[in-house]
Amino acid sequence: MSQAAISFGEDLVRALSRSLGEPGWLTSSRLDALKYFTDLPPETNPLYTKYASTFGFPVDQFRMTAAKSAVDFRSFFSGFLTGKESDIILQGNETQVHSELREELASKGVELMSFHDALDKEEAKVRDLVERRNVKSSGDRFAAFVNAFFNGGVFVRVPRGVALDKPLRRMLLLDSPRTPVVEQNFVIAEEESRLVFLEELYSKGESVPSLVASNLELVAKPGSHVDFSSIQLLDGQSTHISNRAVDIHSDARATVSSLSLGAAVSRSRMNFLLNGRGSLAEGFEIFFTDAKQRYDFETNLIHNSPDSTGSTQARGVLKGESQSIFKGMIKIVRAAKNSRSYLAHHAMLLERTAKSDAVPSLEIDTNEVRATHSASVAQIDDEQLFYLMARGLPLDESKKMVVLGFFEPVLSRVPIEQTREGARFMIEGKWHGEKRRLVDRETLLAETGEITPEVKESEDIFERHYKYR
Amino acid sequence: MKLEIVDLHASVEGKEILKGVNLTIGQGETHALMGPNGSGKSTLAYTLMGHPKYQVTSGKVLIDGESITGLAPDKRVRKGLFLAFQYPVSVQGVSMFSFLRAAYNNSRPAGSEPPTIFEFREVVADKLKMLSMDESFLNRYLNEGFSGGEKKRAEILQMALMEPKFAVLDETDSGLDIDALRIVAEGINKVSGPQTGALLITHYQRILKYVKPQFVHVMYQGRIIESGGEDLSRLLEEKGYTWIKGYQEEQAPVQAP
Numbered sequence: 001m002s003q004a005a006i007s008f009g010e011d012l013v014r015a016l017s018r019s020l021g022e023p024g025w026l027t028s029s030r031l032d033a034l035k036y037f038t039d040l041p042p043e044t045n046p047l048y049t050k051y052a053s054t055f056g057f058p059v060d061q062f063r064m065t066a067a068k069s070a071v072d073f074r075s076f077f078s079g080f081l082t083g084k085e086s087d088i089i090l091q092g093n094e095t096q097v098h099s100e101l102r103e104e105l106a107s108k109g110v111e112l113m114s115f116h117d118a119l120d121k122e123e124a125k126v127r128d129l130v131e132r133r134n135v136k137s138s139g140d141r142f143a144a145f146v147n148a149f150f151n152g153g154v155f156v157r158v159p160r161g162v163a164l165d166k167p168l169r170r171m172l173l174l175d176s177p178r179t180p181v182v183e184q185n186f187v188i189a190e191e192e193s194r195l196v197f198l199e200e201l202y203s204k205g206e207s208v209p210s211l212v213a214s215n216l217e218l219v220a221k222p223g224s225h226v227d228f229s230s231i232q233l234l235d236g237q238s239t240h241i242s243n244r245a246v247d248i249h250s251d252a253r254a255t256v257s258s259l260s261l262g263a264a265v266s267r268s269r270m271n272f273l274l275n276g277r278g279s280l281a282e283g284f285e286i287f288f289t290d291a292k293q294r295y296d297f298e299t300n301l302i303h304n305s306p307d308s309t310g311s312t313q314a315r316g317v318l319k320g321e322s323q324s325i326f327k328g329m330i331k332i333v334r335a336a337k338n339s340r341s342y343l344a345h346h347a348m349l350l351e352r353t354a355k356s357d358a359v360p361s362l363e364i365d366t367n368e369v370r371a372t373h374s375a376s377v378a379q380i381d382d383e384q385l386f387y388l389m390a391r392g393l394p395l396d397e398s399k400k401m402v403v404l405g406f407f408e409p410v411l412s413r414v415p416i417e418q419t420r421e422g423a424r425f426m427i428e429g430k431w432h433g434e435k436r437r438l439v440d441r442e443t444l445l446a447e448t449g450e451i452t453p454e455v456k457e458s459e460d461i462f463e464r465h466y467k468y469r
Numbered sequence: 470m471k472l473e474i475v476d477l478h479a480s481v482e483g484k485e486i487l488k489g490v491n492l493t494i495g496q497g498e499t500h501a502l503m504g505p506n507g508s509g510k511s512t513l514a515y516t517l518m519g520h521p522k523y524q525v526t527s528g529k530v531l532i533d534g535e536s537i538t539g540l541a542p543d544k545r546v547r548k549g550l551f552l553a554f555q556y557p558v559s560v561q562g563v564s565m566f567s568f569l570r571a572a573y574n575n576s577r578p579a580g581s582e583p584p585t586i587f588e589f590r591e592v593v594a595d596k597l598k599m600l601s602m603d604e605s606f607l608n609r610y611l612n613e614g615f616s617g618g619e620k621k622r623a624e625i626l627q628m629a630l631m632e633p634k635f636a637v638l639d640e641t642d643s644g645l646d647i648d649a650l651r652i653v654a655e656g657i658n659k660v661s662g663p664q665t666g667a668l669l670i671t672h673y674q675r676i677l678k679y680v681k682p683q684f685v686h687v688m689y690q691g692r693i694i695e696s697g698g699e700d701l702s703r704l705l706e707e708k709g710y711t712w713i714k715g716y717q718e719e720q721a722p723v724q725a726p
Contacts, residue, residue, distance in 0.1 A: 381558075382521070383558050384558050384560050386518075386520055386521070386542060387554065387557065387558045387560070388560070388568075388571075389519075389541065389542035389543045389546075390518050390542045390543075390546065390551075390552050390554075391546065391568070391571070391572035391575065391576075391627060391631070392543050392546035392547065392571075392572055392574075392575030392576045392631065393543055393571055393572070393575050394541075394543050394575075395541065395543070397571070397575075398543075401560070401563055401567075401568070401571065402560060402563070404562070404563075405560050405561055405562030405563035405610075405611075406561065406562055407562065408561065408562025408563075408610075409561060409562055411562075412562075450585075450586045454564075455562075455564045455608050455609065455610060
C-alpha cells in the first residue's frame with residue numbers, strides 16, 4: 001500500500017507487471033508499448049495536429065503505484081446501487097471489487113470478470129486476444145500508454161448462440177486522486193450471440209482530479225449483435241482518455257452509444273472496423289459541456305468488406321468556455337463494394353465563448369458505394385427561442401427545450417432503452433447543474449413523475465438531409 | 470378589458486418601421502388590419518409580442534391599462550396576449566405534445582395546478598377534434614415537415630389551448646388553399662369567443678368571408694390611415710392597394726402643419 005509512486009517508465013512497467021503476477025510475454029508486450037509512448041507525439045495525424053495542443057494533457061502530472069488498494073464495496077458503492085442489480089461488475093478506483101452474475105448466465109458460459117482473472121483462467125486465449133489487439137500502440141501515444149501501464153480492466157464474453165435478456169453492466173467509481181485507472185478492456189460477442197453492455201464512469205463527491213484511460217477491444221463475431229453504451233460523468237477536474245476498436249465480422253451488428261458529460265478533458269478515439277461482409281456499425285456520440293471542459297472525439301468508419309454499412313452521428317451542446325472538436329473519417333477500401341457510410345456532427349453553442357470544430361473526411365478507393373457526411377456548428381437559434389417564449393415559456397425554459405430537442409434526432413436512435421431514457425434525465429440534470437446518474441425506469445418514474453412519450457423518426461440510419469460526396 | 474396601442478413607434482436595426490400606430494381593441498371585438506406589403510403589419514405583430522429585434526422607440530401598448538412594452542414575450546402571454554405566426558418556426562426534437570403541454574401550463578393563471586399528463590391528453594384531444602386534426606399530430610416534431618395548412622392549424626390549436634384575451638393573427642390565411650382557409654377560419658371563429666379580442670392581419674379580403682370583423686383598418690407606411698367597417702375591406706378589394714397610395718396623398722395636405 002505504501003509503495004512509492006514512480007514515474008511512467010520501464011521501472012513502473014516491470015513493477016506493475018510483477019505485482020499483477022503477469023507472465024513474461026505480457027511484460028514484453030508492455031515494454032514494446034512503452035517505446036511508442038515515449039516516442040510518439042500526442043497527435044500523429046497531420047490533419048489534426050493543429051488542434052492537438054488544446055486537448056493534450058501532461059501525463060506526468062499523474063503518479064502511479066504498483067500496489068492495489070482494498071475497498072469494501074458495500075460502503076463504497078452505497079447510494080450508487082439500488083440493490084436490484086444483477087450481472088454487474090463494480091470497480092472502485094483501480095481495484096475490481098465485486099462482480100455478480102446470475103447463475104443461469106454463468107452456467108451458459110457467460111463471462112464477466114476482471115482482465116487479470118481472465119488471464120489466470122485461460123492464459124492462452126487471452127494471450128491470443130492481446131496479440132491481435134486492434135488498438136495499436138503504434139497508432140496513438142495514449143493507446144500505447146494504456147498498453148504499457150494498464151492496472152486493470154474488464155473481460156466480458158458471451159458464448160456462441162447465447163442471447164442475454166438484459167444488459168451486462170459495469171460501474172467504475174472513483175474517490176481517489178492517487179492512482180490513475182488504466183484499463184485494458186475486452187468485450188466479446190461470439191457467433192450468433194446477443195450482448196448488451198452498459199458502462200458507467202462516475203466520481204464520488206467533488207474535486208477528485210483523476211485519470212481514467214482505457215483501451216477497449218470490442219469484438220462482434222459473425223452474426224452477433226452487440227449494443228454497447230458508455231456514460232462518462234467523471235469529476236470536473238478529471239482527465240478521461242479512451243481508445244476503442246470495434247471489430248465487426250460478417251453479418252454482425254455493433255452499436256456504440258456514448259454520453260459524455262464529465263471530466264475536464266476527454267479524448268476519445270474510436271475505430272469501427274467493418275471487417276466482414278454485411279457488417280453493420282452505428283455510433284452515437286452525445287455530449288454536453290460547460291465551464292472550461294475540453295472534448296476531443298474521433299470516430300472512424302473503416303469499411304474493409306463489401307456490403308457493409310456504417311453510420312456515426314455526433315451531437316453536442318456547448319456552454320460557457322467549453323470547446324470540442326470532432327474528427328471523423330470514412331474509409332472505404334477497394335474491396336468494400338456496395339458499402340454505405342454516413343458521418344454527421346452537429347453542435348450547438350449556447351454562448352459566444354464556446355467553441356466547436358468538426359473535421360470530417362472521406363477516403364474512398366472504390367465506386368459503387370454511398371458515402372456522405374454532414375457537419376454544422378451554430379449558435380442557438382433566436383427565432384426558435386422567441387417562438388417558444390411567445391408560447392409562454394420563460395427564456396431559460398425555452399433554451400432548455402431547444403437544447404434537449406437538439407439531442408433528440410440522435411438520442412432517439414440509441415438502441416438501449418435505459419441509456420436513452422437515462423441520457424435524457426442526465427442531460428436535463430446537467431442543464432440544472434445537478435449530477436444525475438443513470439437510473440432504472442422505476443426510479444426515473446419516481447423522480448420525474450412520468451416518462452414523456454418518444455417521437456420516433458424513420459429507422460433509416462441515413463438521415464434525410466445529407467449531401468452526396 | 471382592452472388592448473390599447475398608443476402612438477407606437479418601432480424600429481428594426483435602426484430603421485423606423487412603425488411611425489405612430491393608434492388602435493384600441495375591446496374584448497369580443499374582431500378587427501381586421503389590411504395593407505400592402507411592407508406597410509408594417511407584421512412589424513406591428515412582432516412588436517406587440519416583444520420580439521427582441523424590434524425596438525419600441527416611443528409610444529406604448531397597454532392591456533387593461535397596464536403597459537406591457539417592457540415585458541419579455543412570456544410575460545406578455547401571462548397578460549393574455551397571443552400571436553399566431555405568419556411563419557411558425559420548426560424546432561427539431563421537440564414533440565408537439567410536450568410543446569403544447571408547456572404552452573398550456575405556462576399560460577394558466579399563476580398558482581393553478583397543472584394537469585397531469587393524462588388530464589392534458591383529454592384537454593388536447595377535445596381541441597384537436599374541434600379543429601378536425603388527427604391525434605398523430607402530437608407525435609411529430611414541432612412544425613417540422615408540416616405543410617402550410619398544418620402549420621396554420623397548429624397555430625390555431627395553440628390559441629385554442631392558451632385561451633388568450635387578445636390574439637394577433639398574422640396572415641394566418643396566407644398560403645392556404647380554399648379548403649384549408651375555410652377550416653382555419655372556422656377554427657378562429659370557434660376559438661375567439663366573446664372573451665377574446667382579435668386582430669386579424671391580412672392581405673386579402675377572402676378570409677373576411679368567413680371571419681367577420683366589426684372593424685377594418687388600413688395600414689400604410691407605418692401608420693393606420695383609415696378605419697371603418699366591413700365595407701372598407703370591400704372598397705379595398707375593388708380598388709386595390711394603389712388606391713391607398715392616392716388616398717394617402719390626398720389626405721397629406723390636411724395632416725401637414
